[in-house]
Amino acid sequence: MRNMGNIRINRIRVIFISSAILLLLLSVLSYWRISALHKTSEMVNHTTQVKLDLENIYTSVSEADSGHRGFILTKDSVYIDRFDRTLAKLDVQMDSLSAHIHDNYSQRANVVKLREIVDRRIDYMHYLLKQSETKKIEIPQWLEARKIMGELRAHVSHMSTEEDMLSKLRRRSLDEEMLITPLFTVFLTVAALLVLIASYFMVNRELNTSNLLRDDLEESQSQLTERNATLEQRNKSLDKMNKELESFTYISSHDLQEPLRKMQTFISRILDKDQETLSDTGKNYLKRTQDAASRLQNLIQDLLAYSRVNKEIFPSKNEDLYLLVNEVRDELVDEINAKDAKIEVKGNKEIKIISSQFRQLLLNLVSNAIKFTPADVKPHIVIENQMVPESEIPGGHQTQKSFSKITVADNGIGFDPAYKERIFEVFQRLHTREEYSGTGIGLAIVKKIVENHEGYVFADGTEGKGATFTIYIPS
Amino acid sequence: MPTFNAMPQKRNILLSDDDNDDCSLFLEALEEVKCDADVTIARDGVTLMQALDASADEKPEVIFLDLNMPRKNGFECLHEIRKSLVFGQIPIVIYTTSNSSDIIEKVYEEGANLYMTKPSSFSLLKKTLAYVLSLAPEELNRKPSRERFVVTVA
Structure with a gap:
Protein backbone atom coordinates (compact mmCIF):
# COMPACT_ATOMS: atom_id res chain seq x y z
CA MET A 1 0.00 0.00 0.00
CA ARG A 2 2.75 2.41 1.03
CA ASN A 3 4.66 1.57 -2.12
CA MET A 4 1.67 2.31 -4.31
CA GLY A 5 1.19 5.63 -2.55
CA ASN A 6 4.79 6.50 -3.35
CA ILE A 7 4.29 5.63 -7.01
CA ARG A 8 1.22 7.86 -7.04
CA ILE A 9 3.08 10.78 -5.46
CA ASN A 10 5.93 10.31 -7.93
CA ARG A 11 3.51 10.33 -10.84
CA ILE A 12 1.95 13.61 -9.69
CA ARG A 13 5.45 15.05 -9.24
CA VAL A 14 6.39 14.01 -12.80
CA ILE A 15 3.23 15.63 -14.17
CA PHE A 16 4.01 18.90 -12.42
CA ILE A 17 7.68 18.96 -13.34
CA SER A 18 6.96 18.28 -17.02
CA SER A 19 4.26 20.97 -17.08
CA ALA A 20 6.68 23.40 -15.49
CA ILE A 21 9.40 22.53 -18.03
CA LEU A 22 6.92 22.88 -20.89
CA LEU A 23 5.73 26.29 -19.68
CA LEU A 24 9.33 27.43 -19.22
CA LEU A 25 10.14 26.28 -22.77
CA LEU A 26 7.10 28.13 -24.08
CA SER A 27 8.14 31.35 -22.39
CA VAL A 28 11.71 31.02 -23.70
CA LEU A 29 10.32 30.49 -27.21
CA SER A 30 8.02 33.42 -26.87
CA TYR A 31 10.88 35.63 -25.63
CA TRP A 32 12.92 34.50 -28.61
CA ARG A 33 10.05 35.32 -31.00
CA ILE A 34 9.52 38.76 -29.55
CA SER A 35 13.21 39.60 -29.56
CA ALA A 36 13.40 38.48 -33.22
CA LEU A 37 10.52 40.84 -34.04
CA HIS A 38 12.24 43.60 -32.15
CA LYS A 39 15.48 42.98 -34.04
CA THR A 40 13.71 43.02 -37.43
CA SER A 41 11.98 46.29 -36.69
CA GLU A 42 15.34 47.71 -35.59
CA MET A 43 16.85 46.62 -38.88
CA VAL A 44 14.12 48.48 -40.77
CA ASN A 45 14.83 51.62 -38.75
CA HIS A 46 18.47 51.01 -39.41
CA THR A 47 17.96 51.21 -43.20
CA THR A 48 16.27 54.58 -42.84
CA GLN A 49 19.18 55.77 -40.71
CA VAL A 50 21.74 54.68 -43.35
CA LYS A 51 19.87 56.48 -46.08
CA LEU A 52 19.71 59.59 -43.93
CA ASP A 53 23.47 59.36 -43.29
CA LEU A 54 24.16 59.04 -47.02
CA GLU A 55 21.92 62.05 -47.74
CA ASN A 56 23.72 64.08 -45.02
CA ILE A 57 27.16 63.17 -46.37
CA TYR A 58 26.21 64.23 -49.87
CA THR A 59 24.71 67.47 -48.59
CA SER A 60 27.83 68.20 -46.51
CA VAL A 61 30.13 67.58 -49.47
CA SER A 62 27.90 69.88 -51.57
CA GLU A 63 28.02 72.52 -48.84
CA ALA A 64 31.83 72.23 -48.64
CA ASP A 65 31.91 72.52 -52.44
CA SER A 66 29.90 75.72 -52.50
CA GLY A 67 31.90 77.07 -49.52
CA HIS A 68 35.30 76.62 -51.18
CA ARG A 69 34.00 77.93 -54.45
CA GLY A 70 32.61 81.06 -52.73
CA PHE A 71 35.98 81.68 -51.07
CA ILE A 72 37.85 81.25 -54.33
CA LEU A 73 35.55 83.75 -56.04
CA THR A 74 35.18 86.34 -53.26
CA LYS A 75 38.15 85.68 -50.97
CA ASP A 76 35.72 86.26 -48.14
CA SER A 77 36.82 84.39 -44.96
CA VAL A 78 33.15 83.67 -44.08
CA TYR A 79 33.22 81.03 -46.81
CA ILE A 80 36.39 79.40 -45.61
CA ASP A 81 34.94 79.15 -42.05
CA ARG A 82 31.81 77.49 -43.36
CA PHE A 83 34.00 75.13 -45.39
CA ASP A 84 35.99 74.10 -42.31
CA ARG A 85 32.85 73.55 -40.20
CA THR A 86 31.31 71.43 -42.90
CA LEU A 87 34.41 69.27 -43.10
CA ALA A 88 34.30 68.68 -39.35
CA LYS A 89 30.61 67.73 -39.63
CA LEU A 90 31.40 65.42 -42.54
CA ASP A 91 33.87 63.45 -40.41
CA VAL A 92 31.19 62.82 -37.81
CA GLN A 93 28.68 61.83 -40.48
CA MET A 94 31.14 59.38 -42.10
CA ASP A 95 31.76 57.75 -38.71
CA SER A 96 28.02 57.46 -38.08
CA LEU A 97 27.52 55.78 -41.45
CA SER A 98 30.41 53.35 -40.82
CA ALA A 99 28.85 52.43 -37.52
CA HIS A 100 25.40 51.93 -39.04
CA ILE A 101 26.48 49.66 -41.87
CA HIS A 102 28.98 47.76 -39.78
CA ASP A 103 26.94 44.51 -40.02
CA ASN A 104 26.53 44.68 -43.82
CA TYR A 105 29.48 43.35 -45.79
CA SER A 106 28.68 44.76 -49.26
CA GLN A 107 27.80 48.20 -47.87
CA ARG A 108 31.04 48.15 -45.89
CA ALA A 109 32.98 47.89 -49.19
CA ASN A 110 30.75 50.61 -50.59
CA VAL A 111 31.58 52.89 -47.66
CA VAL A 112 35.32 52.38 -48.28
CA LYS A 113 34.75 53.50 -51.85
CA LEU A 114 32.55 56.37 -50.70
CA ARG A 115 35.23 57.53 -48.28
CA GLU A 116 37.79 57.36 -51.10
CA ILE A 117 35.62 59.51 -53.42
CA VAL A 118 34.80 61.99 -50.64
CA ASP A 119 38.49 62.20 -49.69
CA ARG A 120 39.42 62.72 -53.35
CA ARG A 121 36.84 65.51 -53.63
CA ILE A 122 37.95 67.21 -50.41
CA ASP A 123 41.65 66.88 -51.42
CA TYR A 124 40.82 68.48 -54.75
CA MET A 125 39.04 71.28 -52.94
CA HIS A 126 42.15 71.90 -50.80
CA TYR A 127 44.30 71.78 -53.95
CA LEU A 128 42.11 74.35 -55.70
CA LEU A 129 42.05 76.55 -52.57
CA LYS A 130 45.87 76.53 -52.50
CA GLN A 131 46.12 77.23 -56.21
CA SER A 132 43.66 80.10 -56.01
CA GLU A 133 46.14 81.98 -53.76
CA THR A 134 48.62 82.33 -56.62
CA LYS A 135 46.72 81.99 -59.90
CA LYS A 136 43.33 81.77 -61.38
CA ILE A 137 41.47 78.45 -61.58
CA GLU A 138 41.05 77.18 -65.11
CA ILE A 139 37.81 75.81 -66.59
CA PRO A 140 39.10 72.23 -66.98
CA GLN A 141 39.89 72.22 -63.26
CA TRP A 142 36.29 73.12 -62.41
CA LEU A 143 35.14 70.43 -64.76
CA GLU A 144 37.42 67.95 -62.98
CA ALA A 145 35.78 68.93 -59.67
CA ARG A 146 32.34 68.49 -61.13
CA LYS A 147 33.27 65.05 -62.43
CA ILE A 148 34.31 63.88 -58.98
CA MET A 149 31.07 65.32 -57.59
CA GLY A 150 29.09 63.38 -60.20
CA GLU A 151 30.91 60.23 -59.26
CA LEU A 152 30.00 60.84 -55.61
CA ARG A 153 26.39 61.45 -56.55
CA ALA A 154 26.23 58.19 -58.45
CA HIS A 155 27.86 56.21 -55.66
CA VAL A 156 25.55 57.64 -52.99
CA SER A 157 22.53 56.84 -55.07
CA HIS A 158 23.90 53.32 -55.69
CA MET A 159 24.30 52.78 -51.96
CA SER A 160 20.90 54.24 -51.32
CA THR A 161 19.33 51.87 -53.83
CA GLU A 162 21.06 48.93 -52.26
CA GLU A 163 19.86 50.03 -48.87
CA ASP A 164 16.35 50.37 -50.30
CA MET A 165 16.43 46.80 -51.52
CA LEU A 166 17.67 45.68 -48.18
CA SER A 167 14.97 47.72 -46.56
CA LYS A 168 12.35 46.10 -48.75
CA LEU A 169 13.58 42.66 -47.72
CA ARG A 170 13.65 43.64 -44.07
CA ARG A 171 10.24 45.19 -44.20
CA ARG A 172 8.86 42.02 -45.69
CA SER A 173 10.38 39.91 -42.92
CA LEU A 174 9.12 42.45 -40.41
CA ASP A 175 5.65 42.04 -41.86
CA GLU A 176 6.05 38.30 -41.54
CA GLU A 177 7.25 38.66 -37.99
CA MET A 178 4.41 41.02 -37.20
CA LEU A 179 2.01 38.43 -38.49
CA ILE A 180 3.70 35.39 -36.96
CA THR A 181 4.49 36.68 -33.48
CA PRO A 182 0.88 37.28 -32.34
CA LEU A 183 -0.10 33.95 -33.85
CA PHE A 184 2.80 32.33 -32.05
CA THR A 185 1.84 33.99 -28.78
CA VAL A 186 -1.72 32.80 -29.17
CA PHE A 187 -0.42 29.34 -29.96
CA LEU A 188 1.80 29.40 -26.88
CA THR A 189 -1.04 30.53 -24.67
CA VAL A 190 -3.26 27.80 -26.03
CA ALA A 191 -0.49 25.25 -25.53
CA ALA A 192 0.08 26.40 -21.94
CA LEU A 193 -3.64 26.14 -21.32
CA LEU A 194 -3.68 22.65 -22.80
CA VAL A 195 -0.77 21.62 -20.59
CA LEU A 196 -2.59 23.03 -17.59
CA ILE A 197 -5.80 21.24 -18.48
CA ALA A 198 -3.94 17.99 -19.16
CA SER A 199 -2.15 18.14 -15.85
CA TYR A 200 -5.43 18.97 -14.11
CA PHE A 201 -7.00 15.86 -15.58
CA MET A 202 -4.02 13.69 -14.81
CA VAL A 203 -3.82 14.86 -11.22
CA ASN A 204 -7.54 14.42 -10.93
CA ARG A 205 -7.30 10.90 -12.24
CA GLU A 206 -4.51 10.07 -9.82
CA LEU A 207 -6.54 11.51 -6.97
CA ASN A 208 -9.56 9.49 -8.01
CA THR A 209 -7.52 6.32 -8.19
CA SER A 210 -6.02 6.97 -4.80
CA ASN A 211 -9.46 7.73 -3.38
CA LEU A 212 -10.74 4.48 -4.83
CA LEU A 213 -7.79 2.67 -3.34
CA ARG A 214 -8.43 4.27 0.03
CA ASP A 215 -12.07 3.28 -0.13
CA ASP A 216 -11.01 -0.24 -1.03
CA LEU A 217 -8.61 -0.24 1.88
CA GLU A 218 -11.26 1.01 4.27
CA GLU A 219 -13.67 -1.58 3.01
CA SER A 220 -11.22 -4.43 3.35
CA GLN A 221 -10.27 -3.12 6.77
CA SER A 222 -13.85 -3.18 7.93
CA GLN A 223 -14.23 -6.63 6.43
CA LEU A 224 -11.14 -7.70 8.30
CA THR A 225 -12.48 -6.28 11.55
CA GLU A 226 -15.73 -8.11 10.97
CA ARG A 227 -13.92 -11.33 10.22
CA ASN A 228 -11.77 -10.85 13.30
CA ALA A 229 -14.88 -10.43 15.41
CA THR A 230 -16.33 -13.62 13.98
CA LEU A 231 -13.07 -15.41 14.60
CA GLU A 232 -12.95 -14.13 18.13
CA GLN A 233 -16.51 -15.30 18.67
CA ARG A 234 -15.64 -18.70 17.27
CA ASN A 235 -12.52 -18.85 19.41
CA LYS A 236 -14.58 -18.10 22.47
CA SER A 237 -17.11 -20.80 21.72
CA LEU A 238 -14.26 -23.20 20.92
CA ASP A 239 -12.65 -22.31 24.22
CA LYS A 240 -15.92 -22.94 25.97
CA MET A 241 -16.37 -26.26 24.20
CA ASN A 242 -12.84 -27.21 25.10
CA LYS A 243 -13.45 -26.41 28.74
CA GLU A 244 -16.70 -28.38 28.66
CA LEU A 245 -14.93 -31.29 27.06
CA GLU A 246 -12.19 -31.13 29.65
CA SER A 247 -14.62 -31.13 32.52
CA PHE A 248 -16.58 -33.88 30.79
CA THR A 249 -13.45 -36.04 30.53
CA TYR A 250 -12.59 -35.23 34.08
CA ILE A 251 -16.00 -35.93 35.54
CA SER A 252 -16.55 -39.09 33.54
CA SER A 253 -13.14 -40.44 34.45
CA HIS A 254 -13.79 -39.55 38.04
CA ASP A 255 -17.20 -41.17 38.03
CA LEU A 256 -15.85 -44.21 36.24
CA GLN A 257 -13.45 -44.77 39.08
CA GLU A 258 -16.15 -45.24 41.66
CA PRO A 259 -17.82 -48.46 40.45
CA LEU A 260 -14.43 -49.79 39.44
CA ARG A 261 -13.02 -49.23 42.88
CA LYS A 262 -16.00 -50.99 44.37
CA MET A 263 -15.51 -53.98 42.09
CA GLN A 264 -11.89 -54.16 43.15
CA THR A 265 -12.81 -53.90 46.82
CA PHE A 266 -15.40 -56.64 46.58
CA ILE A 267 -13.04 -58.93 44.69
CA SER A 268 -10.36 -58.40 47.34
CA ARG A 269 -13.05 -59.04 49.91
CA ILE A 270 -13.99 -62.43 48.35
CA LEU A 271 -10.34 -63.41 47.94
CA ASP A 272 -9.75 -62.58 51.61
CA LYS A 273 -12.86 -63.92 53.17
CA ASP A 274 -13.63 -67.00 51.10
CA GLN A 275 -10.03 -68.08 50.55
CA GLU A 276 -10.80 -71.60 51.73
CA THR A 277 -14.09 -72.23 49.96
CA LEU A 278 -13.02 -70.92 46.57
CA SER A 279 -11.84 -73.40 43.92
CA ASP A 280 -8.44 -72.82 42.34
CA THR A 281 -9.98 -71.87 38.97
CA GLY A 282 -12.33 -69.52 40.77
CA LYS A 283 -9.39 -67.90 42.53
CA ASN A 284 -7.51 -67.67 39.24
CA TYR A 285 -10.44 -66.02 37.49
CA LEU A 286 -10.90 -63.59 40.33
CA LYS A 287 -7.18 -62.71 40.25
CA ARG A 288 -7.38 -62.07 36.53
CA THR A 289 -10.48 -59.94 37.03
CA GLN A 290 -8.54 -58.03 39.65
CA ASP A 291 -5.63 -57.48 37.21
CA ALA A 292 -7.99 -56.24 34.53
CA ALA A 293 -9.68 -53.93 37.01
CA SER A 294 -6.37 -52.49 38.16
CA ARG A 295 -5.35 -51.96 34.53
CA LEU A 296 -8.61 -50.12 33.97
CA GLN A 297 -7.88 -48.07 37.03
CA ASN A 298 -4.43 -47.16 35.69
CA LEU A 299 -5.97 -46.18 32.39
CA ILE A 300 -8.53 -43.97 34.03
CA GLN A 301 -5.95 -42.37 36.22
CA ASP A 302 -3.61 -41.70 33.32
CA LEU A 303 -6.48 -40.27 31.29
CA LEU A 304 -7.32 -38.05 34.22
CA ALA A 305 -3.71 -36.97 34.45
CA TYR A 306 -3.75 -36.25 30.71
CA SER A 307 -6.91 -34.17 30.93
CA ARG A 308 -5.54 -32.29 33.91
CA VAL A 309 -2.44 -31.11 32.07
CA ASN A 310 -3.72 -27.60 31.68
CA LYS A 311 -1.44 -24.71 31.13
CA GLU A 312 -3.53 -21.85 32.42
CA ILE A 313 -3.05 -22.72 36.04
CA PHE A 314 0.71 -22.30 36.37
CA PRO A 315 3.07 -19.79 34.77
CA SER A 316 6.52 -20.71 33.43
CA LYS A 317 9.41 -19.87 35.75
CA ASN A 318 13.17 -20.26 35.68
CA GLU A 319 14.00 -23.56 37.36
CA ASP A 320 17.03 -25.72 37.99
CA LEU A 321 16.93 -28.76 35.72
CA TYR A 322 19.45 -30.63 37.91
CA LEU A 323 17.17 -30.28 40.94
CA LEU A 324 14.20 -31.51 38.92
CA VAL A 325 16.17 -34.56 37.79
CA ASN A 326 17.05 -35.25 41.41
CA GLU A 327 13.36 -35.13 42.32
CA VAL A 328 12.64 -37.58 39.50
CA ARG A 329 15.43 -39.84 40.80
CA ASP A 330 13.84 -39.81 44.25
CA GLU A 331 10.46 -40.65 42.86
CA LEU A 332 11.78 -43.54 40.77
CA VAL A 333 14.18 -44.84 43.40
CA ASP A 334 12.67 -48.36 43.41
CA GLU A 335 12.85 -48.79 39.63
CA ILE A 336 16.37 -47.32 39.54
CA ASN A 337 17.60 -49.66 42.24
CA ALA A 338 15.88 -52.69 40.75
CA LYS A 339 17.67 -52.30 37.40
CA ASP A 340 20.77 -50.45 38.64
CA ALA A 341 20.00 -47.54 36.35
CA LYS A 342 22.26 -44.54 35.88
CA ILE A 343 20.85 -41.08 35.18
CA GLU A 344 23.25 -38.36 33.99
CA VAL A 345 22.57 -34.62 33.56
CA LYS A 346 24.74 -32.35 31.40
CA GLY A 347 24.72 -28.77 30.12
CA ASN A 348 22.84 -25.73 31.37
CA LYS A 349 21.11 -25.79 34.70
CA GLU A 350 18.63 -23.04 34.04
CA ILE A 351 15.43 -23.76 32.16
CA LYS A 352 12.15 -21.85 31.91
CA ILE A 353 9.28 -24.26 32.58
CA ILE A 354 6.11 -25.03 34.47
CA SER A 355 7.97 -27.08 37.04
CA SER A 356 5.20 -29.47 38.16
CA GLN A 357 4.43 -30.35 34.55
CA PHE A 358 8.02 -30.62 33.44
CA ARG A 359 8.75 -32.90 36.38
CA GLN A 360 5.91 -35.11 35.15
CA LEU A 361 7.41 -35.02 31.64
CA LEU A 362 10.86 -36.07 32.87
CA LEU A 363 9.29 -38.70 35.07
CA ASN A 364 7.42 -40.20 32.13
CA LEU A 365 10.47 -40.18 29.85
CA VAL A 366 12.87 -41.57 32.45
CA SER A 367 10.49 -44.27 33.68
CA ASN A 368 9.84 -45.22 30.05
CA ALA A 369 13.58 -45.42 29.45
CA ILE A 370 14.04 -47.69 32.44
CA LYS A 371 11.02 -49.78 31.55
CA PHE A 372 12.05 -50.25 27.93
CA THR A 373 15.55 -51.53 28.70
CA PRO A 374 16.17 -55.29 28.43
CA ALA A 375 16.54 -57.04 31.79
CA ASP A 376 20.21 -57.85 31.19
CA VAL A 377 21.20 -54.25 30.37
CA LYS A 378 21.84 -51.53 32.94
CA PRO A 379 19.80 -48.51 31.90
CA HIS A 380 21.92 -45.46 31.16
CA ILE A 381 19.98 -42.26 30.63
CA VAL A 382 21.63 -38.99 29.59
CA ILE A 383 19.71 -35.74 29.96
CA GLU A 384 21.31 -32.71 28.31
CA ASN A 385 20.26 -29.04 28.16
CA GLN A 386 21.63 -26.55 25.63
CA MET A 387 20.60 -23.17 24.17
CA VAL A 388 19.81 -23.06 20.45
CA PRO A 389 18.21 -20.46 18.13
CA GLU A 390 14.73 -21.31 16.88
CA SER A 391 16.03 -21.59 13.31
CA GLU A 392 17.82 -24.81 14.29
CA ILE A 393 14.57 -26.55 15.22
CA PRO A 394 13.14 -28.81 12.48
CA GLY A 395 9.87 -27.21 11.42
CA GLY A 396 10.52 -24.14 13.60
CA HIS A 397 10.32 -20.52 12.44
CA GLN A 398 13.47 -18.94 11.05
CA THR A 399 14.06 -16.63 14.00
CA GLN A 400 16.96 -16.14 16.39
CA LYS A 401 14.68 -16.54 19.43
CA SER A 402 16.54 -18.79 21.85
CA PHE A 403 15.18 -22.15 22.91
CA SER A 404 16.31 -24.68 25.49
CA LYS A 405 17.04 -27.96 23.76
CA ILE A 406 16.65 -30.85 26.20
CA THR A 407 17.57 -34.32 25.03
CA VAL A 408 16.76 -37.49 26.96
CA ALA A 409 18.72 -40.39 25.49
CA ASP A 410 18.68 -44.01 26.66
CA ASN A 411 20.28 -47.33 25.76
CA GLY A 412 17.01 -49.24 25.76
CA ILE A 413 15.22 -51.25 23.11
CA GLY A 414 14.53 -48.22 20.95
CA PHE A 415 11.71 -48.30 18.40
CA ASP A 416 11.04 -48.51 14.71
CA PRO A 417 11.49 -44.95 13.32
CA ALA A 418 8.27 -45.47 11.35
CA TYR A 419 6.43 -44.85 14.62
CA LYS A 420 8.22 -41.63 15.59
CA GLU A 421 5.05 -39.55 15.14
CA ARG A 422 2.43 -42.04 16.31
CA ILE A 423 4.33 -42.78 19.49
CA PHE A 424 2.89 -39.54 20.96
CA GLU A 425 -0.75 -40.42 20.35
CA VAL A 426 -3.06 -41.33 23.22
CA PHE A 427 -3.26 -45.12 23.81
CA GLN A 428 -0.56 -45.71 21.19
CA ARG A 429 1.46 -48.73 22.25
CA LEU A 430 4.23 -50.55 20.38
CA HIS A 431 4.36 -53.69 22.53
CA THR A 432 1.97 -56.23 23.97
CA ARG A 433 1.04 -55.95 27.61
CA GLU A 434 2.80 -59.23 28.25
CA GLU A 435 6.10 -57.71 27.07
CA TYR A 436 5.82 -54.27 28.65
CA SER A 437 3.06 -52.92 30.86
CA GLY A 438 1.64 -49.45 30.38
CA THR A 439 -1.39 -47.52 29.28
CA GLY A 440 0.02 -45.71 26.24
CA ILE A 441 -0.71 -42.32 27.67
CA GLY A 442 2.71 -41.39 29.08
CA LEU A 443 4.10 -39.91 25.85
CA ALA A 444 0.79 -38.28 25.01
CA ILE A 445 1.11 -36.45 28.32
CA VAL A 446 4.72 -35.55 27.40
CA LYS A 447 3.53 -34.05 24.14
CA LYS A 448 0.71 -32.15 25.80
CA ILE A 449 3.09 -30.71 28.37
CA VAL A 450 5.51 -29.63 25.63
CA GLU A 451 2.63 -28.00 23.79
CA ASN A 452 1.66 -26.17 26.97
CA HIS A 453 5.19 -24.75 26.95
CA GLU A 454 4.77 -23.77 23.28
CA GLY A 455 7.66 -26.05 22.46
CA TYR A 456 8.48 -28.92 20.13
CA VAL A 457 9.14 -32.58 20.84
CA PHE A 458 10.71 -35.19 18.59
CA ALA A 459 11.44 -38.88 19.08
CA ASP A 460 14.33 -40.60 17.36
CA GLY A 461 15.29 -44.21 17.69
CA THR A 462 16.47 -47.38 16.07
CA GLU A 463 15.32 -50.76 17.14
CA GLY A 464 17.69 -52.27 19.69
CA LYS A 465 19.85 -49.14 19.90
CA GLY A 466 18.01 -46.85 22.27
CA ALA A 467 15.76 -43.87 21.89
CA THR A 468 16.35 -40.12 22.09
CA PHE A 469 13.64 -37.62 22.89
CA THR A 470 14.44 -34.04 21.93
CA ILE A 471 12.41 -31.23 23.45
CA TYR A 472 12.62 -27.52 22.56
CA ILE A 473 11.18 -25.03 25.04
CA PRO A 474 11.31 -21.23 24.49
CA SER A 475 13.61 -19.61 27.04
CA MET B 1 0.52 -50.47 63.39
CA PRO B 2 -1.89 -49.59 66.14
CA THR B 3 -5.08 -51.54 66.71
CA PHE B 4 -8.20 -50.81 68.68
CA ASN B 5 -7.96 -53.72 71.05
CA ALA B 6 -6.99 -51.40 73.82
CA MET B 7 -9.70 -48.86 73.06
CA PRO B 8 -11.47 -48.19 76.32
CA GLN B 9 -14.80 -46.68 75.36
CA LYS B 10 -17.25 -46.85 72.49
CA ARG B 11 -16.40 -44.49 69.63
CA ASN B 12 -18.97 -42.05 68.36
CA ILE B 13 -18.54 -41.68 64.61
CA LEU B 14 -20.62 -39.78 62.06
CA LEU B 15 -20.36 -41.08 58.49
CA SER B 16 -21.87 -39.08 55.65
CA ASP B 17 -21.96 -41.01 52.40
CA ASP B 18 -24.71 -41.56 49.87
CA ASP B 19 -23.24 -44.85 48.65
CA ASN B 20 -24.76 -47.98 50.22
CA ASP B 21 -21.83 -50.23 49.40
CA ASP B 22 -19.29 -47.82 50.79
CA CYS B 23 -21.27 -47.47 53.99
CA SER B 24 -21.50 -51.23 54.51
CA LEU B 25 -17.84 -51.71 53.63
CA PHE B 26 -16.99 -48.98 56.13
CA LEU B 27 -18.97 -50.74 58.85
CA GLU B 28 -17.48 -54.14 57.99
CA ALA B 29 -13.99 -52.73 58.08
CA LEU B 30 -14.64 -51.12 61.47
CA GLU B 31 -15.90 -54.44 62.74
CA GLU B 32 -12.89 -56.31 61.38
CA VAL B 33 -10.42 -53.92 63.01
CA LYS B 34 -12.36 -54.53 66.20
CA CYS B 35 -13.36 -50.98 66.75
CA ASP B 36 -16.41 -50.76 68.94
CA ALA B 37 -18.12 -47.76 67.48
CA ASP B 38 -21.47 -46.12 67.39
CA VAL B 39 -21.74 -45.08 63.75
CA THR B 40 -24.43 -42.66 62.64
CA ILE B 41 -24.91 -42.62 58.87
CA ALA B 42 -26.22 -39.63 56.97
CA ARG B 43 -27.10 -40.34 53.33
CA ASP B 44 -26.83 -36.75 52.10
CA GLY B 45 -25.63 -33.32 53.20
CA VAL B 46 -28.96 -32.11 54.48
CA THR B 47 -29.41 -35.18 56.64
CA LEU B 48 -25.86 -34.74 57.92
CA MET B 49 -26.57 -31.20 59.08
CA GLN B 50 -29.82 -32.32 60.71
CA ALA B 51 -28.02 -35.16 62.48
CA LEU B 52 -25.44 -32.70 63.76
CA ASP B 53 -28.11 -30.34 65.00
CA ALA B 54 -29.83 -33.23 66.79
CA SER B 55 -26.64 -34.43 68.46
CA ALA B 56 -26.02 -31.18 70.30
CA ASP B 57 -25.43 -32.84 73.66
CA GLU B 58 -23.55 -35.86 72.35
CA LYS B 59 -21.36 -34.58 69.56
CA PRO B 60 -19.57 -37.13 67.35
CA GLU B 61 -15.82 -37.29 67.91
CA VAL B 62 -15.08 -37.44 64.18
CA ILE B 63 -16.99 -36.96 60.91
CA PHE B 64 -16.16 -38.96 57.77
CA LEU B 65 -17.38 -36.79 54.95
CA ASP B 66 -17.94 -37.81 51.35
CA LEU B 67 -17.75 -34.92 48.87
CA ASN B 68 -20.06 -36.09 46.12
CA MET B 69 -23.49 -36.24 47.74
CA PRO B 70 -27.04 -35.36 46.72
CA ARG B 71 -28.92 -32.28 47.98
CA LYS B 72 -25.97 -30.73 49.75
CA ASN B 73 -22.45 -31.71 48.75
CA GLY B 74 -19.46 -32.26 51.01
CA PHE B 75 -17.90 -28.87 50.30
CA GLU B 76 -21.03 -27.06 51.47
CA CYS B 77 -21.26 -29.23 54.56
CA LEU B 78 -17.59 -28.66 55.38
CA HIS B 79 -18.07 -24.93 55.02
CA GLU B 80 -21.19 -24.88 57.20
CA ILE B 81 -19.71 -27.07 59.90
CA ARG B 82 -16.57 -24.97 60.16
CA LYS B 83 -18.69 -21.86 60.54
CA SER B 84 -20.84 -23.34 63.28
CA LEU B 85 -20.19 -22.26 66.88
CA VAL B 86 -21.68 -25.44 68.26
CA PHE B 87 -19.94 -28.18 66.29
CA GLY B 88 -17.31 -26.22 64.38
CA GLN B 89 -14.48 -27.95 66.25
CA ILE B 90 -15.34 -31.54 65.32
CA PRO B 91 -12.50 -33.16 63.33
CA ILE B 92 -13.49 -33.88 59.73
CA VAL B 93 -11.94 -36.63 57.61
CA ILE B 94 -12.70 -36.28 53.92
CA TYR B 95 -13.65 -39.72 52.61
CA THR B 96 -13.93 -39.69 48.85
CA THR B 97 -13.03 -41.35 45.57
CA SER B 98 -11.29 -38.37 44.04
CA ASN B 99 -7.59 -37.76 44.38
CA SER B 100 -7.46 -34.57 42.38
CA SER B 101 -5.00 -32.06 43.75
CA ASP B 102 -7.35 -29.09 43.25
CA ILE B 103 -9.96 -30.75 45.43
CA ILE B 104 -7.40 -31.69 48.06
CA GLU B 105 -6.18 -28.09 48.06
CA LYS B 106 -9.69 -26.74 48.37
CA VAL B 107 -10.79 -28.86 51.33
CA TYR B 108 -7.46 -28.27 53.07
CA GLU B 109 -8.11 -24.53 52.83
CA GLU B 110 -11.68 -25.02 54.04
CA GLY B 111 -10.39 -26.62 57.24
CA LYS B 143 -4.63 -28.36 61.82
CA PRO B 144 -2.33 -30.74 59.94
CA SER B 145 0.60 -29.72 57.76
CA ARG B 146 -0.09 -29.92 54.05
CA GLU B 147 2.27 -32.90 53.61
CA ARG B 148 0.51 -34.99 56.25
CA PHE B 149 -3.02 -34.01 55.18
CA VAL B 150 -3.53 -36.88 52.74
CA VAL B 151 -3.55 -40.22 54.54
CA THR B 152 -1.31 -42.76 52.85
CA VAL B 153 -1.01 -46.18 54.36
CA ALA B 154 1.29 -48.65 52.65
Missing part, protein backbone atom coordinates in the same frame (compact mmCIF):
# COMPACT_ATOMS: atom_id res chain seq x y z
CA ALA B 112 -10.71 -30.38 56.83
CA ASN B 113 -8.38 -32.34 59.14
CA LEU B 114 -7.48 -35.33 57.02
CA TYR B 115 -8.01 -36.48 53.47
CA MET B 116 -8.60 -40.15 52.76
CA THR B 117 -9.19 -41.62 49.30
CA LYS B 118 -11.44 -44.62 49.32
CA PRO B 119 -8.98 -47.46 48.71
CA SER B 120 -9.51 -50.09 46.08
CA SER B 121 -8.89 -53.03 48.34
CA PHE B 122 -10.60 -53.99 51.54
CA SER B 123 -7.39 -54.65 53.41
CA LEU B 124 -6.16 -51.18 52.56
CA LEU B 125 -9.45 -49.73 53.78
CA LYS B 126 -9.04 -51.53 57.06
CA LYS B 127 -5.49 -50.29 57.47
CA THR B 128 -6.38 -46.72 56.65
CA LEU B 129 -9.36 -46.64 58.99
CA ALA B 130 -7.30 -48.22 61.73
CA TYR B 131 -4.66 -45.56 61.33
CA VAL B 132 -7.12 -42.65 61.37
CA LEU B 133 -8.96 -43.96 64.42
CA SER B 134 -5.69 -44.61 66.24
CA LEU B 135 -4.90 -40.91 66.28
CA ALA B 136 -5.43 -39.26 69.65
CA PRO B 137 -8.30 -36.73 69.68
CA GLU B 138 -5.97 -33.73 70.06
CA GLU B 139 -3.76 -35.06 67.26
CA LEU B 140 -6.78 -35.39 64.99
CA ASN B 141 -8.03 -32.00 65.98
CA ARG B 142 -4.84 -30.15 65.12
